[in-house]
Amino acid sequence: MKDNGLKKTVPFLLFFLLGTSIFAQGKQKKADNDTYDWEYNIECYGNTAKQGYKLVKVWSYSKERGVATSQAKKNAVHGIIFKGFTGDGRGCKSSRPLMNRDMTDKEYKDFFRDFFLDDGGYARFVTYATDTKGGTEVQKLVRNKKEKKEKFYQYKIGVVVTVATDELRKHLEKEGIINALAKGF
Amino acid sequence: MKKVISRFTVLLLLTCTAVHGQNAKKPTLMVVPSDAWCVQHGYVQHYDNQGIATKVPDYTKAFQENTDLLLVISKINGLMAEREFPLINLETVLKGLQNSSARNIVRTSRDTGASINESPLDQIVKTAKADIIIQLTWTENKQGPKNSITYNLQGLDSYTFKQVATAAGTGNPSFSTELPVLLEEAVIENMDDFTYTLQQHFEDMFDKGREVTLQILTWEDWSGDLDDLSFEIEDWLDANCVEGRFSTTDVTSTYALFDQVRMPLFDDNGRALAARNFFRDLSKKLSGPSYNIPNKLETEGLGKVTLILGSR
Structure with missing residues (x-):
């Protein structure tokens, strides 16, 4: 009788775990697609004392708080490479994106697929600025359905991170992704 | 065997030609304090130019007396060297020219006793020069107890006289920060803008000559x-x-x-x-x-x- 119960429970547990894992992967994939489609905001968060580093606040979106928080690092590196940011009067200047040449769609896809993998190398250039008080902000976004109550849609999470911009630039120059100042000479 | 060697030689020559042909002549760059900065700080020589009182910058005096200038130039040189674009150091060039001039004065031929031949044009040519002059200016602003720095870096083409790169701005006012710290921050903050505009100039050069x-x-x-x-x-x-x-x-x-x-x-x-x-x-x-x-x-x-x- 016991064996019979176990036989019924194990497949159910396996199915449940698999489902959870696929569900989590789906959210991570959605977050990656958002980064790929530049669906995040990056803003200046003052000066760092260290030369070659930039302190930025990144706003990421997800239904899962953890996913949005962890995606902040990826978004920050993507933002420094492709978006840049404007100054905000807190003592930091505007920053141009590191990308200084035209990139084909294929190049962008290949670069994104490899560099932004979880172990693809981007993480070497970014750290959470944990010593910044009030660095993380959480906002709940709601969607207003017609004649219905407002419904939770997703989180908008602002995380402050430090990006090693000089090291990142050197790495991208070495890989031929961006042009070095002395290229051609 | 001879065939193999000759083929290898041809291949080597072709490779050398290809590698040789890949790189354009690299322009030289040098940081020079602007005339306005030299006049403001009193690093000038006065002379009478056919009845008109004229001031010319005295770079040697500036380097001997102003350590802030040395700091800023050293910082810019360091950041540019990091980008594989080491700059000519004006102070070293000036010292080199003085040494070379002193040596030429005392040089004589052992056989005839003749001295070194130097035309007036040679004397003009032997001055500190670079293809792109990076002109540096800063001014200290005081607003009550607060200090700030207005910083201006201009890349000027020595032959076309065009401004080919720039970075300028005023830093945040600060209560206690000392001048060298403000200057260092200004250099670091503005260098990305400067190299960006310089790179635009180089790209234009590769594109249009x-x-x-x-x-x-x-x-x-x-x-x-x-x-x-x-x-x-x-x-x-x-x-x-x-x-x-x-x-x-x-x-x-x-x-x-x-x-x-x-x-x-x-x-x-x-x-x-x-x-x-x-x-x-x-x-x-x-x-x-x-x-x-x-x-x-x-x-x-x-x-x-x-x-x-x-x-x-």
Whole structure:
């Protein structure tokens, strides 16, 4: 009788775990697609004392708080490479994106697929600025359905991170992704 | 075996040519404090220029007395070297020129006792120079107890006199920060902007050719008319410049100036060109059988050539 119960429970547990894992992967994939489609905001968060580093606040979106928080690092590196940011009067200047040449769609896809993998190398250039008080902000976004109550849609999470911009630039120059100042000479 | 060696030699030569032809002539850069900064800080020499009191910057005095200047130049040099663009150090060049001049004064030939031959032109040429001068200016602003720095870095092309790169701005006012700290912050904050605009200039150069200047002078005893000849020179420029880009600025019977001349960065063999190599063909053409005008070609760095018609 016991064996019979176990036989019924194990497949159910396996199915449940698999489902959870696929569900989590789906959210991570959605977050990656958002980064790929530049669906995040990056803003200046003052000066760092260290030369070659930039302190930025990144706003990421997800239904899962953890996913949005962890995606902040990826978004920050993507933002420094492709978006840049404007100054905000807190003592930091505007920053141009590191990308200084035209990139084909294929190049962008290949670069994104490899560099932004979880172990693809981007993480070497970014750290959470944990010593910044009030660095993380959480906002709940709601969607207003017609004649219905407002419904939770997703989180908008602002995380402050430090990006090693000089090291990142050197790495991208070495890989031929961006042009070095002395290229051609 | 001989065949293998000869094939290997040909392959090596081809590789060398390809590698050799890949890189354009690298412009030299040097940071120089601006005239305005030198005057403000009293680093000037006064002299009487035919009745007009004139001030010229005294760079040696500035380097000897102002440690903030040394700090800023050292910081800029360091950041540029990091980007594989080491700069010429003005202070070192000035010291080198003084040493070289002192040595030349005491040099004599062992056999004849003759001293070193130095024309007035040689003396002018032996000054501190670079293809792009990075002009540096800063001013301290005081607002009550707060200090801030207004910082201006301009990259100026020595031959076209155009500003090819820039970074300028005023830092945040601060209560207690000392001047060297504010200066260091200003350099770090503005360097990305400066290198970005400099890179835009280089990209424009790779795209449309190096912008150079051709000046034509004539010796007193030359009997020709440059006014007529200038049309032939324009034809040559039109045929040889990148997309025929150049401007005729001045033409008289004895003088002509062509600027915004876009010369290619490489010759047909893939060899990197400077203005000197580019205009050598024009010099040869003018002295050849069709025109028979002997001429002298003088060069200033990568981007300016003067042809003097009439004799060598």
